[in-house]
Every structure is written in C-alpha cells, then in structure tokens.
Amino acid sequence: MTAELNVPLVGHTALITGSTTGMGQDIARAFARSGARTAIHGLGDEDSIAELVNELSQLSGQECFHFAHDLSDARQGGALVEAASAKIGYIDILINNAGVQFVSGIEDFPAEQWDRLLAVNLGAAFHAIKAVWPSMKSNGWGRIVNTASTLAFSGEFGKTAYVAAKHGMLGLTRTVALEGAELGITCNAICPGWVYTPLAAAQVKAKAAALGLSLEQTTKEHFLSEMPTKRFVEPAEIASAMLFLCSDSARSITGVALPVDGGISA
Template sequence: MNMDVTVPLHGKVALITGGTSGIGLETARVLARNGADIAINGFGSADEIEEIRTSIGATTGRRVEHFAHDLSDYGQASRLVADALAKCEAVDILVNCAGVQHVCDIERFSDDAWNRLIAVNLSAAFATIRSAWPGMKTRGWGRIINVASTLAMRAENQKSAYVASKHGILGLTREIALEGAPLGITCNAICPSWVLTPLVRQQVEAKAKELGLSFEETARTAFLRDLPTRRFVETAEVAATMLFLCSNAAKSVTGAAIPVDGASTVR
C-alpha cells in the first residue's frame, strides 16, 4: 500500500527512535523516499540493521545511519541526539516512536516495569527534544512528532504505566508546541489505535494463548471489535500522517493530537 505524498525534504535529517521496526521503520522509509537523510535508533541484530540501512539507501539514495542507544537508560537517551549530530550534522525532524508495553494489574505491577516503561515512552522523548532544540531554534525550523496512542485520551485495564506515559506524552507535546510556536518549530502527537506492530503482535499472541483461540479469532474478538473499521491500522497510514506533519503545509499544525484510529475514539 503506497501512502506517499510528494513532500520534498531534501537537505533535512530525520532522527527516528524505534526506527528498526513497525511504525518507526515505515516512517524512515517514507521520509527517505521524500528526500530526508535518516538516523534510526532501535534494536536488532547486526545483520538486520545492515539490511535496513542498505535497503533504504539503495531504494532512495539517502544516507542512513543507525544508533543503538538504549532509551531505558536516561544517560544514553540524553546522548542520542549529540551522537547523531556528530555523524549527521543536523536533526531537523525528530520522531519519538520508541515504545514498550507491560500488561499487569496495579497490585502486581513492579517498580522495574514501571520505571522502564516511563523511561522509554516518556522520559526519552523529553531528553531527545531538549537535545535537538538548540539546533532547530538556530535554524528557525523543526518538526517534532511524538507517537502517542488512543490511550493518551482514555484508559484501558492493566495498562497503568502505558496509559500514564501516553497521557504524559500528550502533555509534553502541547507544552513544546507552545515554546516552539514563535521559533518555527512544530510539535504534534499521533494517536494510533491498534497497529499490528511487533509490540501489538506480542499482546495478541499472549491473549490468544490465554483464551485458547487462534491469532485471527483473538484479534477479531478482543482487539478489533471496538474499531468501526474492523481492521488494524496500517503502518503506512501512520507514516503518511508523519510525512504531512513534516511538510511546510503543516507549519500551523502544532500542539495537535491526531488520531489515526479508524474512528475508535469518536464513540
């Protein structure tokens, strides 16, 4: 499914956390096809990372660098932008896509699980935004996109840390939008519903095992039943929204929480 819109991003560098799989990887491909050089952060084997770098580079002609910083470590998260700048000279577009999940009722939710989830989903975004800010301010142009969730606007059982982190991302987005408004820097949040990323696939598989159902039946009855479209959102649809937000056509779109959710939040 090709969701490309012609948005020339030549001369721009996009740093994408969580860029080695799912929404982040598709975003890297779309932004590169539209002219941006790419810095991706994320996990994977050396062979997997090299395949991503070479495939995006070969199909787009753009430069692709990889950074393996562990965003659950605040020190590494804080160094990510500086290390990207050392290789890429600029970070014009920052996409905070890295995320983790832990499903558990509150009385059994461990400190370690809470701290890791808040670190990756929220604190790392603060660290990367703060580090990228001076360069964007100097250039008078910047695009910051935080991947939130429909759970930035509501709650769901057994996801206390995830819901808290995504509500936090939405608040951070709005604050950064205010600070960036006179500087030519926009900051927006994208709020997808169920996207069949590796993270969501793990949740479906765990639920299928619990219910004794097939993957397809579990997805249909436990995950997609509240989506009017009755299908998973595609990574290409989210990436296309990212592309629009990076364009000059979106220079007055800032502080927004944009649902890409199959109408699931309008009920």
C-alpha cells in the first residue's frame, strides 16, 4: 500500500463533499489523521455513516459532522457550506469531490442525466466555493481542491456530461485561482486516472457484461491498458496529493491541474 503524506493541519477545518463512500472516505481519513477538523458530506447507510463519523472524530481528536445535502440541486452546494459553517464555525479547506456518472451515446443521452451530472460534478462546486469565499478572504487563508479527471483533458465515447463537467471544473479552478492569488487562497484540481472506487467498479461491471468478458479481462484490456503503470491509482495517492496542496509548502501552487494518473497524460 502507498504511504500517506504526513501534513500537519491542526487548527484547520476541512469540508469534503462526496466523502461517505469510495475515494472520499479515504480523503476524509487522511485529513482527520493530519489533525484537521473534518466535516463529511454524502448519502448512504445511516449506520455506516455514523461509524465513519466516529472513526474520523477519533482520528482527529475533534468532533466530526456529517451533512446530507443533495447536490443534484447545484445550489445545495452553497447551502451545504452555510450549514457546515453554522455548525462548526469556519471552513478554510474545501474539497469538492462529489461526483456521479452516466454513460450513453449522445443520441440517447437523457436530458435529466445531463442536468444531474452538470449539477453534482460542476455546479455544486461553484456554489460551494462562492459560499466559502467570504470567510477565506477575511481570514487571508484558504485551500480549495477540486476533483477533476484525466477526462478534463480529452473526450470519451458515451460520457458527454461527465467530460463536459470535468472540462468545466478546470476552467472554474483556474479562474478561482486567479481571483484568490493575492488573498492567500489557492485553488487546484487533482486529475486522477482510474481509481478503483464504487463508481469505477460499476463501470467495469457494466463493460464486462456488455462484452461478455470476465471482470479481470475487462479491467486489463479496457481500463488499465491506457495506464503505463498497469494498475489502479490508490485512493491514498489522491489523498496525499490533496494534503500537499493544502499545506503551507504549496502556497505558491495555484491554478494547477495535477494528473495522478499512472502516466496516462504522458
């Protein structure tokens, strides 16, 4: 397993969207272990979420909070920040990690899925950033990290909405970085390759069923074939990159789209 970066973030409060499942859980654990007070967001089984909240509280030594705003209404991104700020007091680290997927050719792509993906994957991040901006500006310190994708640089058949949203996330990241440059606020994007999350697992399963192949063969031939490392990126690697970008050592790094992709972009 990949060793997680050790970045002390005691005294900071991190809100991580999309953190009750998949990669988001690992990101939340990494920030809690670094001493940051954590607020998690997402839907899921109530008992499992309660266990995660308890785990994060123990890891950080501070109370963790959970919020369940539905980001398919993009404006709930702002409402989430307002609710978390009211409960915790302030947020100076915002991780926009929430994401959903839908795969279909453009001719049959449902309009409601386009709206849902653009809201969750892009619109909610805009509203969350807008809501957290005044306090970060007032404090003269803020870190915003957006989860983009290698598909922020290219297209892929059947992923119209996802690709459009991730391209938009880079534009949002770069513009916010410019506006925050003199305010002590950085904004960067992480662009993962294939990370084996529930979202990726569902795509592997669907592809295998469509092709009549085993999961192992589908993974090797249709997912990892484009990755020079021939392995999935580990969630801890994504978390470490985010931790670094939130550290004072990275205060001059802003507006960056950082690939963590096993060499795809090479």
